[in-house]
Amino acid sequence: MAEPVALVALMADAALGWPAWLYARAGHPVGAFARLIGGCERWGNRPTLSTATRRLAGVATIALVVASGTSVAWLAEAAVRAVFGPAGWVAVALLAWPGLAQRSLNDHVLPVATALERGDLPAARAAVGRIVGRDVEQLDEAGVARAAIESLSESVCDGVAAPLFWLLLLGLPGLWAYKGINTADSLIGHREQRWRAFGWASARLDDLANLLPARLSGVLLCLAGGGGWRVMVRDARRHASPNAGWPEAAMAGALGIRLAGPIAYDGVVADKPWIGDGMREPGAREIKRALAVYRRACLMLWIVAGVVAWAR
Template sequence: MAEPIALTVLALDAAFGWPQALYRRIGHPVGLFAGIIGGCETRWNRPGHSVSTRRGFGVLTLLILLLVAAGPAWIIQQLLLSAFGASGWIVVAILAWPALAQRSLFDHVRAVADRIDSGDLPGARTAVGAIVGRDTAALDEAGVARAAIESLAESFCDGVAAPLFWLLLLGLPGVWAYKAINTADSLIGHRDARWRAFGWAAARFDDLANWVPARLSGLLLCLAGGGWRIMWRDAAKHASPNAGWPEAAMAGALGLRLAGPIAYDGVMHDKPWIGEGTGEAGGDDIDRALALYLRACLLLWLIAGGAAWLR
């Protein structure tokens, strides 16, 4: 039953994204997760607590998130399929729809390219700042383009391939459990002193949840555009055990260098380069990256459609 659900979710997301009218009225489900994380962090992540205590509270926070995300989703899915039989999957697909960011990711990265193409570097910095965590105020055009392309590659996993993978594997509870874990990692799964202990569980569970989807994402990007040698060579250069796979695949397919020195909160981090090439990235390279992304998404459609047909 998961296969037609996945294909329908892909189609809904490609056609509509998450409409602004809905967002204004009801927000987005990850907002609920963020609220829970924020409340738990305020109450439990206190400097006076020991490292082990804060780590334990971080584990408890993640368990609460998973209970809130997966518990109701499992009950609703069971009720729908029991009450409506085969037709219940349509409602399940609608409830899973907000978990994918296929259209939203394309639109956000396209906005960066549009501003670069129009010569609006400040606007491009603002646009890319909406999708990356690094400092963007001092980025030149090449830095903005690299940031957009890196975000596109990494978010192809986090926002498209991984949610779809868990939807196919575990249905509605699987996709929302993944989104809860991924949201927790993005908010508290950091290595600085404030978050290291409290966000430990979120970071480790996110690594585990993305292990297969990240490698699948790299595979799909290489199938769509090449880059195999760079992916195998450079995936391990990334600090994340997972993000390097789609990022190295994207770098290899485009013939660009990505990553490199990056500033966060005013502190420069000397990260290694991923990929190779002598030219600087620009708006045209974002266009090429988006075309590659669309081909990789099409492969996901073929996987979901083929699984549904075989079923």
Template sequence: MVGYPDRLHRRLPHPVTALGAMISAGEGWLNRPEHSPRRRKLAGIATVAATAGVAALTGLAASRLPGPAPVLAATLGLAQRSLHDHVAAVATALEADDLAAARIAVGRIVGRDTAALDEAGVAGAAIESLAESFNDGIVAPAFWLVIAGLPGLYAYKAVNTADSLIGHREPRWKDFGWAAARIDDAMNLAPARLAGLLIATAGGGGLHVMRRDARHHASPNAGWPEAAMAGALGVRLGGAVAYDGVMTERAIFGDGPPPTPRDLRRALDIYVRACGLLWAAVAFGGRAWRR
């Protein structure tokens, strides 16, 4: 709810930056173009295993700290406030009719080309990122925290960070990032579906669209929260986008019109309610478990 203040980050960088540095170092040392695809794949497996192992051991050490320290350590793996702030900045720029600023703001949270996006394209990109990151940044970390404590949470963050950095299909990362992408897919199977259910519940609809459209996404997981958000808002998400100047066809989610800045604000409201539902479920489940 509070976030990780920029002033603190400048003095004590967020721990995820250390995970990113480990992965980037491994990629720089081991992902050599002269190596065979098999060797690069094995190097990628070793990099992910080492990073996740260090992260899990760090979580285990943090779980044994006295007082409220383990609780504070857990919050470092949950990006609830940060995600809201980044998406809200896009909404604020759109509401001020500042399309240039909105493109810059959305470019900080998506990988697609943003320079030519119109108002609907910017709003759609922000909504899709909000829905997918609700799983990656909040639901999945909370899921693994419940399942495996701080070691599970930290290991998930390591794998998810690795997927963001090297889990791509371009030739440079196709083999080296294979393990990161596959392990991340496996660790998100249950959380992504839970995230979609939470969004649909918080939005008062979207289950039909989620069941119908989620599997059309290229990812086995991202389609669930994105399709649920499209259905809850009554808008159309997905479709063709450009990455590094190359147009890519994507599945379409929902049956409504393209999203507007108002729909982006509605998506943020749904996101806040979905977060509340998640923590209510965790609290209720914890009390039931103790009994």
């Protein structure tokens, strides 16, 4: 059996998440990517620059982010293996741990369901507002539940499955290169006029990096939810993203509900198509069912990581 780096990293993340005390004292590794991207954006995305120049600067930015993530991870792995010898793989697993977000996703979504269960809609809006970018002030109970379930299902890919995929395929450098790409996409990979040129390369590279993991995430959610295949295949392409629709449609199908639909961003309503079937409006019960499906999908990823280590 090869070193079970990925399996131990998944276990550490599930057990500990990223503790608040550690975040308060040291932040999170993706914060370094955010600072690097912010600095590049201030330099290369000035309104006075031409569209072509800003696009070229965006290409240089994502190249720098990927090179930084890859090289720092490679050097860190080489260092811990040199220091700890045969036991160095345990330290490598701990270096991979912050790149996964199983526990964090669960801990951010669960309070939304808890608030809805006790009838506290303002608290539920506040909780879901911490994990989504849409306007939450006017959301009713069903709108809050949909937002939480959509965020959870999409994050199965970029928070767990995709980092694990690249860790298994390319090791620690692969995982941290992916985290850099995904962080760049979340910060600058937007379609608004300010970001369109500068963030173009980051958005396209993120689409490519998530191409297989997103579809694998959808399959896992259908398996974990005991269904949803028809809805996933039919509705995945209704999403604006070429990837996010797969786990979202899979979750909608598994739960027998509709997700997406009209959503407001900064006071402007986007008339998004519905994903899924069913006229029953979701609530706290459906959020908890989604979390149960999510946890089973994560367990399946543990099995995949264990099998890959054994097969090697």
